[in-house]
Amino acid sequence: MNFKLKDIVPQLITVLAVVLVFGFFTYNAQINMENRGIDFGYGFLSQESSFDVQFSLIEYDGSHSYFRAYLVGLLNTILVSVIGIIIATILGVIVGIARLSPNYLINKFAAFYVEFFRNIPLLLQIFFWYFAALRALPLPQDAEAMFGVFFLTIKGLYVPAFIWQNFNIFFYSIIAAIIAIIVIRAHAKKVQENQGKQIPVFLISLGLIFILPFLSFLIGGVRLSFEVPVLKQLATTSFIYEGGVSLPPELIALTLSLSLYTATFIAECVRAGIQGVGKGQKEAAASIGLTPNQVLKLVIMPQALRIIIPPTTNQYLNLTKNSSLAAAIAYPDLVLVFAGTALMQTGKAIEIVSITMFTYLTLSISISILMNWYNKKIAIQEK
Amino acid sequence: MFKYLKQLTSLVAMVAVLFTFTTESMAAKKSKTLKNTQKKGFVRCGVSQGLPGFSNADAAGNWTGVDVDVCRAVAAAVLGDANKVKFTPLSAKERFTALTSGEIDILSRNTTWTLSRDADIGLTFVGVNFYDGQGFMVRKSSGITSTGQFKDGISACTNIGTTTELNMRDFFNSKGISYEPVAFEKADEVVAAYDAGRCDTYTTDKSGLAAQRTKMKNPDEHIVLPETISKEPLGPVVRQGDAVWEDIVRWSLNTMIEAEEYGITSANADMMKTSDNPAIKRLVGAEGELGAAFGLDNDWSLRIIKQVGNYGESYKRNIADTGILPDRGPNQLWTKGGILYVPPAR
Numbered sequence: 001m002n003f004k005l006k007d008i009v010p011q012l013i014t015v016l017a018v019v020l021v022f023g024f025f026t027y028n029a030q031i032n033m034e035n036r037g038i039d040f041g042y043g044f045l046s047q048e049s050s051f052d053v054q055f056s057l058i059e060y061d062g063s064h065s066y067f068r069a070y071l072v073g074l075l076n077t078i079l080v081s082v083i084g085i086i087i088a089t090i091l092g093v094i095v096g097i098a099r100l101s102p103n104y105l106i107n108k109f110a111a112f113y114v115e116f117f118r119n120i121p122l123l124l125q126i127f128f129w130y131f132a133a134l135r136a137l138p139l140p141q142d143a144e145a146m147f148g149v150f151f152l153t154i155k156g157l158y159v160p161a162f163i164w165q166n167f168n169i170f171f172y173s174i175i176a177a178i179i180a181i182i183v184i185r186a187h188a189k190k191v192q193e194n195q196g197k198q199i200p201v202f203l204i205s206l207g208l209i210f211i212l213p214f215l216s217f218l219i220g221g222v223r224l225s226f227e228v229p230v231l232k233q234l235a236t237t238s239f240i241y242e243g244g245v246s247l248p249p250e251l252i253a254l255t256l257s258l259s260l261y262t263a264t265f266i267a268e269c270v271r272a273g274i275q276g277v278g279k280g281q282k283e284a285a286a287s288i289g290l291t292p293n294q295v296l297k298l299v300i301m302p303q304a305l306r307i308i309i310p311p312t313t314n315q316y317l318n319l320t321k322n323s324s325l326a327a328a329i330a331y332p333d334l335v336l337v338f339a340g341t342a343l344m345q346t347g348k349a350i351e352i353v354s355i356t357m358f359t360y361l362t363l364s365i366s367i368s369i370l371m372n373w374y375n376k377k378i379a380i381q382e383k
Numbered sequence: 384m385f386k387y388l389k390q391l392t393s394l395v396a397m398v399a400v401l402f403t404f405t406t407e408s409m410a411a412k413k414s415k416t417l418k419n420t421q422k423k424g425f426v427r428c429g430v431s432q433g434l435p436g437f438s439n440a441d442a443a444g445n446w447t448g449v450d451v452d453v454c455r456a457v458a459a460a461v462l463g464d465a466n467k468v469k470f471t472p473l474s475a476k477e478r479f480t481a482l483t484s485g486e487i488d489i490l491s492r493n494t495t496w497t498l499s500r501d502a503d504i505g506l507t508f509v510g511v512n513f514y515d516g517q518g519f520m521v522r523k524s525s526g527i528t529s530t531g532q533f534k535d536g537i538s539a540c541t542n543i544g545t546t547t548e549l550n551m552r553d554f555f556n557s558k559g560i561s562y563e564p565v566a567f568e569k570a571d572e573v574v575a576a577y578d579a580g581r582c583d584t585y586t587t588d589k590s591g592l593a594a595q596r597t598k599m600k601n602p603d604e605h606i607v608l609p610e611t612i613s614k615e616p617l618g619p620v621v622r623q624g625d626a627v628w629e630d631i632v633r634w635s636l637n638t639m640i641e642a643e644e645y646g647i648t649s650a651n652a653d654m655m656k657t658s659d660n661p662a663i664k665r666l667v668g669a670e671g672e673l674g675a676a677f678g679l680d681n682d683w684s685l686r687i688i689k690q691v692g693n694y695g696e697s698y699k700r701n702i703a704d705t706g707i708l709p710d711r712g713p714n715q716l717w718t719k720g721g722i723l724y725v726p727p728a729r
Contacts, residue, residue: 035624038483038505051548052564062552135579154580155538232536236526238583240536249581250565330567330576336543340476341566344544347504349480 029350042355044346045070051341053332055248066342073337074359080254080333081320081363087259088319089312092266099271110267118264123325125261130253130329137249140231140239149228151241156248158229158241165223173216174209181205250331254323262319266312273308274300305378313371317364324360334359414627416488417461417678425467428454429487432472432569435594436707437493437513446470450491452697453512453619455690456635457489460683465690474568476544479504482622489632490620493588495546500620509633511618512694514713514722516611517550518589520596523606525583530554530610533584538563540573540582547587550613574598588615593707631677637725638684642666642693644716644725649692652685666728673728684728694723 033040045067052062057075060068098110117125135154137143143153151158164170181204188199216222229244277300285299286292326333327340334356343352420426430438430450438448446468455465471487482490483505493515494500496508519539521527533555541547543566555562565582567573574595577585585592592607599605619636621629642648645663647655656669664670667688668681675681691697695716703709715721 033505039503050552052552052562054564054566062549062556131575135575135581139580234525234534234537234583235521235532237522237524238527238537240538242536248565327568330565330572332566336566336568340568341543341548344476344479345549347479347500349483 033350038347040350041348042351044348044351047346049342049345051345053337054330055251055332066346069342070334070338070355073332073334076332076337077320077323077326077334078363080251080258080323080326080331083255084258084262084319084323085316087255088262088266088315091259091263092312092315093270095263095267096270097274099267100274114264114267117260118268122257122261122322123328125257126253126325126329129257130249134249134253140241141237149226149244151229153241154249155240156246157252158244158246160226160228161244163225163227166221169220170213170216170222173212173220177208177212180208180212184208248331250326250329253329254326254331258319258322262315262322265315265318269308269311269315270304272311273304273306276307277303302378306375306380309371309375309378313368313375316367316371320363320367321360414625414678416622416625416628417631420461420488424462425469426454426458426461426489427471427487428457428468429471429473429478429481429490429492430454431492432474432571434493434570434591435597436590436702436705437594438470438472438491440470440472448701449512449697450493450617450619452639452691452701453491453632453636454489456639456687457632459686459690460631460635460638460679463686465686474544475542475570476568479506479620482506482620485622488621488628493591493617494620495588496616496618497546505623506620507623507629508618508620509629510636510725511616512636513590513617515588515590515615515617517547517586517613517615518592518611519608520577520585520592520605521583521608523604527584528606528608530558530608530612533558533560533562535561536563537584538565538582540565540567540577540585541587542566542570542573543568545587546613546615551586554612570595571598588617590617590702590708597705597707627677631679634677634684634728635687638666638687638728639691639694639697640716640723640725641728642684642688643695644718647688647693648696649689652688662727662729671729 030040046065048063049066049069050062051069053060053069053072055076056072057079058068058072060072095110095113098106099114101107101110137152137154140151140153140155143151145151149160184199184204185201188201191197191199217224227243229241229246231239232242233239281299281303282295285295290298323333324335327336330336339352339356343349346352428451430446430448433439434448434450436448438446438450440446451468451470454468454470458467459465471481473481473487473490473492478490478492478494479500481487490506491512493513494508495515496511500506501508519530527533537560539551539555539562541551541564548564548566551562551564565576567576570587570591573585573587576582578599585595587595589607589611596602596605596607619632621632642652645655645660645666647663647666652667655663655667658664658667658669661670665673666684668674668683668685672681674683677683692700698711698714703711711721713722715723717724
C-alpha cells in the first residue's frame with residue numbers, strides 16, 4: 001500500500017461535497033413537494049394516457065399507458081436521430097472531400113455550404129424549413145405528382161407503400177447475400193496475403209446483393225406490389241391522400257435541418273482528418289506503385305479515420321440531443337410527447353423530467369460506447 | 384420585596400410570551416404569500432402568451448383581458464393599486480410548474496378546472512371567471528357546417544398540455560373517426576399551422592377560437608361550428624396550502640361579479656356608500672368589517688370596483704367591445720338568464 005493521505009483526502013472531500021449537494025436538493029424537493037401536497041411516484045406510468053399522438057412507429061392510441069406513450073416518443077426520437085445521422089454522415093463526407101477538391105467551383109461551393117449552414121442557429125433553420133419552406137407547399141388537391149406516385153403537400157409527403165408477399169424469403173436472401181460477402185472478403189484477404197492475387201471483391205459483393213434477392217423473386221415466390229396514394233375528399237375544400245405511407249412535414253423539416261446543420265461539422269472533421277495525414281504518406285504510397293484509389297483506401301483513409309472518428313462522435317451526440325428541438329414544430333419526439341403532454345396531463349414534473357434526462361443520457365452513452373468501440377478497432381494496433 | 388419583584392418579572396415575562404404568541408398567530412394569519420406580495424409591492428400573475436379578450440399585451444406592453452382583470456383586482460385589494468401587477472406570459476405546458484414552484488402567485492390563464500388538476504398537483508382553483516366549452520373551427524369554403532360532417536383522416540391542430548387534447552380524443556373516439564392530431568406548444572403556432580392549411584380543423588375552447596380568429600389573415604373565411612364537445616369552466620388558480628391567499632383571490636373575483644349583480648360600477652361606487660341596501664354597503668366597505676378576515680382594510684372591495692370595475696364592465700371592455708364574443712351566453716348573471724352565481728359577501 002503506497003497511497004498517501006494527501007492524495008486521498010481531496011478525493012474524499014469531493015465525493016462528500018457531491019453527495020451533500022445531491023442530498024440537499026433531494027431533501028429540499030421532498031420538503032417542498034410535501035408542503036404543496038404533491039405526491040411522488042412512478043405509478044402513473046401504467047395509467048391510461050388518454051391522449052393521442054400524431055405519428056407513431058408502434059401501435060398506440062390514448063387507451064394505452066403513459067409508458068407506451070414514452071416508448072412512442074423515444075422511438076420517434078431514435079428515428080429522427082438515426083435518419084439524421086445517416087444523411088449527415090453521407091453529406092458530411094461528400095462535402096468534406098469536396099472542400100479539398102482542386103476544382104475551384106466544387107471547392108468554393110462546399111466552403112460556402114459549410115460556412116452558411118453552421119453559422120445560423122439550428123432552431124432558426126428548423127423554423128425556416130417548417131414555417132417557411134414546407135408551409136409554402138401546395139394543398140393536397142393542388143399537388144402535382146412527382147414520378148406519378150409521390151405527392152409533396154403541406155400535409156406531408158405521400159409515398160407509395162410496399163405490399164410484400166413472402167417477405168421473409170426476401171429478407172433471408174439478403175441475409176444470405178451478406179454472409180456470402182463476408183466469407184468472400186475473408187477468402188480474398190487470405191488469397192491476397194498468400195499469393196498476392198487480387199480478387200475484385202467489390203464487384204462480386206455488388207453482384208451478390210442484387211442477384212440473390214432477385215432470385216428470391218424468380219423462384220422464391222416473393223411478390224412486391226405498390227399501393228399508390230389516392231386523393232380523398234373530406235369536405236368541399238379539404239383533401240388528404242389515402243393509402244401509401246405519409247411522412248408528416250414535421251419529420252421532414254426536422255430531419256432536413258438536423259442533417260444539413262450537423263453535416264457541416266462532420267464535413268470539417270473529414271477535411272481535418274484527410275489533411276491531418278502527412279503528405280509524405282501519400283507520396284510514399286504512390287512511389288511503391290499503388291493506384292490513387294488504393295492510396296486513398298489503404299493508406300490515407302485508415303489514418304484519417306483515427307482523426308475523424310472522435311470529433312464525429314461528438315457531432316452524432318449533438319444531433320441526437322438537438323433532436324429535442326422537435327418540440328418547437330410539433331414533431332412528437334420524447335420531449336414533446338413525454339416531457340410535454342404527459343407531464344402536463346399528470347403534473348409529475350420531477351418524475352418525468354428525471355426519466356427524460358436519464359433516457360437522453362442512456363442514448364448518448366450508447367452512441368459513445370459504439371463509436372469508441374469503432375475508434376478502438378481502427379486505432380493503431382502496436383505489435 | 385425581592386420576592387415580589389421576582390414574581391412580577393415572571394408575570395411580565397409570561398405576558399410578554401403570551402403577547403408574542405398572539406401577534407405571532409396574527410402574522411401567521413396574514414398568509415406568507417400575502418406578506419411576500421406586500422413586501423415586494425406587486426402581485427405576481429401568470430397569464431397566457433396572448434389571447435385577445437383574456438390576456439393580451441399591446442405594443443406598449445400593457446396587459447388587458449378578463450383574466451388580467453382578476454389579477455388587477457387582487458392588486459387593488461391587497462396593494463391599493465390595480466397596476467401593481469407583474470405579468471408572466473406562460474405556455475400551457477409551463478403554467479402549473481410556474482405556480483407550484485412559486486414563480487407566480489396567481490395563475491389566471493384561461494385554465495380549465497378539473498378534478499385531477501385540483502386534487503393531484505398541488506393547486507387549488509378558486510372560482511370560475513368564464514364558462515366555456517370546446518369547439519371546432521373550420522374554413523368556410525370547406526362547406527362543413529357541423530361536426531357530423533367530419534370524415535376519417537381529418538387533421539386537427541391544437542395545443543399540447545391542454546384538456547382540449549383529451550376532449551378531442553374522446554370526441555373523435557366516440558364518433559369512430561380516425562384523425563391526425565397535430566399539437567404545438569404555442570397558441571400562435573397552432574393558429575399559423577391551421578391558417579396555412581396544415582390542418583383541416585382547429586380545436587380549443589370556443590372563446591379561444593373566437594379570440595384567435597381575430598388574429599388570422601382573413602377572419603371571415605373561418606367559422607366556429609355550433610357543437611360544444613365539453614365543459615370548460617375557466618378560472619384563476621393558486622398554490623395549495625395558503626388558505627388566506629386563496630380566499631383573497633376567490634373573493635376578489637366574487638366581488639367583481641356581485642358588484643355587477645347590485646349595479647355597482649367603477650363610476651358610481653363612491654355614491655353607493657350611502658345606499659339603503661346593506662348588501663351594497665358591505666360591498667363598498669361602508670358597513671361591516673369584511674376585510675379584516677383576510678388581514679386587509681375595509682376598502683379592499685371598493686378599490687376593486689373603482690379601479691377594475693365590476694365583471695360586466697370587464698367583460699364589455701375586453702370581450703364584447705372587441706367583437707370576440709358580443710353575446711355573454713352562460714357568462715351572464717343568474718338573474719339575467721346566465722349561470723354566474725356567487726356566494727354572498729357578508
